[in-house]
Amino acid sequence: MDQKSGFSAEHSEEHVGATLRLLRKQKGMSLKALAEASGVSVGMISQVERGLANPSVRLLTSLRRALNVSFQELFAKPASETEHEGDADFVRRADNRPVIDLGDLQKELLTPTDKPHLQLMIIHIDAGAESGGWALSYPAEKGGLVLAGEVILSVDGRNVALSQGDSFAFDGMRPHSLSNVSSEPASVLWIIGAVQFDRHL
Template sequence: MPAHGENKDRRVADSPSETAEFHVGATLRTLRKQKGLSLERLAQASGVSMGMISQVERGIANPSMRLLTSLRRALNISMQELFGEARGEIPETGEPSFVRRRAQRPVIDLGMLHKELLTPPDRHQHLQIMILRLEPGGTSGGHALSYPAEKGGLVLSGKVTLSVDDEASELETGDSFVFDSNRPHSLRNIGDVPTEILWIIGAVQFDRYL
């Protein structure tokens, strides 16, 4: 995987073009240590090798969306925590708790894939909304980890191939989709320009899968 320069300082942007960005590896390392997990134990729980976890934590390897999901679920952390926001912590912005301003969106840069969190800070469980930006030729890293959830989205710009199980569809600007996240799925930018996708993850009732 291509190397990505470290940016360990989270910051809140003064304008939408300076969106907050930080080093996701450092966040993963901090959360792993807070939970008292060794690299070996996290590797066993996530199915990701110790070497890869170490490289991600040190910021010398870009994790795919699949790898990041595997680590997040093994650590049992929320999407907000992955983006560097402490559990239960609501920043004092003077805004209603249900609002996140554009300049306050945290971003994870995974090289060919950028994830921008839209969900307000106090919403840790039931609905997650992001903007995914895939560079030309970029992918989500093969089949994503399957887990009980509903996923949906809208292609805001560009073209992307969405594969779910053995089916694939080429989607263009304005096309939308919804699928069961228990089904293996992946994304690939098939165009010559970056693709932006409004990405929505909704929790589902677990008794549906009993």
């Protein structure tokens, strides 16, 4: 377990590629069909599905939209899921957090159930890692809090250095990315709020 972030590697045994392959087959889509719908090459999708390549957040978003699946569906179930009988549906226990493993970046789901208007997660970023080669941009309200380490948040091309305790919020339609240029791992509480479609028509 990472002493700074509290993230356990046991959660990330199943790579996101296995989940993508299962979702693609459930949708009855071939590699070629998914490639045409997402704009991602057949070769890249194949490598991701076999765990030979770690997809960037941008690439993962393109595949998710092409498959028409929710963000939560990309999360693998915890390796050793603990049942809590009688638990309320608005609670997710610390030992029952699904994870998306992107290699040098992991997303740990905090949202109790499939909430389309609110997503809570902890993003764990290895030293030198980033969210992707290009800035993301899609309709959503985003915010967060740096839990450990130091990161660079870029919004509309403006880079801001953030450290433990710093918080932020911005319109997800503004191109943005997250990176860790330090020599230590970092963790960020990441919040994606309700999409206000009337603002983005």
